[in-house]
Amino acid sequence: METAVWQPDGSTTLVVRRIRAEIETWDLLSVADKEAAVGRWMRSGAPLTGTAEHDEAPDSFGRPDSRLVFVSYQADITRQYLPIQRRLAEKDLLNEWTTPIGSAIFAIPPGCSEGGWIGERVLG
Numbered sequence: 001m002e003t004a005v006w007q008p009d010g011s012t013t014l015v016v017r018r019i020r021a022e023i024e025t026w027d028l029l030s031v032a033d034k035e036a037a038v039g040r041w042m043r044s045g046a047p048l049t050g051t052a053e054h055d056e057a058p059d060s061f062g063r064p065d066s067r068l069v070f071v072s073y074q075a076d077i078t079r080q081y082l083p084i085q086r087r088l089a090e091k092d093l094l095n096e097w098t099t100p101i102g103s104a105i106f107a108i109p110p111g112c113s114e115g116g117w118i119g120e121r122v123l124g
Contacts, residue, residue: 009105010110018102019068
């Protein structure tokens with residue numbers, strides 16, 4: 001975690017993405033196709049190798065309003081996050097049923113010593 005998340009100065013970067021699940025087209029798939037795309041059993045919500053978890057959330061119009069918030073901390077966005085994101089954009093089976101609706105990248109400065117202030121080591 002030291003080298004994957006933290007830069008030598010104690011700072012890090014954060015990527016946040018909001019993703020809408022396109023349930024209307026997802027619902028047209030067979031159960032087997034859904035299970036293959038997600039890697040979970042529909043009957044229990046469990047991973048294909050495991051045990052439990054499922055919950056449904058309809059919106060105010062009675063439609064499912066399923067969304068995800070993806071959060072990723074890393075020391076180097078270019079070296080760590082972007083290659084994985086490119087592979088997901090090309091090959092992730094869920095791309096057909098999801099739409100990114102917002103993204104942001106944050107620079108997180110290192111902490112400060114007692115009496116100091118956040119960002120002091122970068123800006124001060």
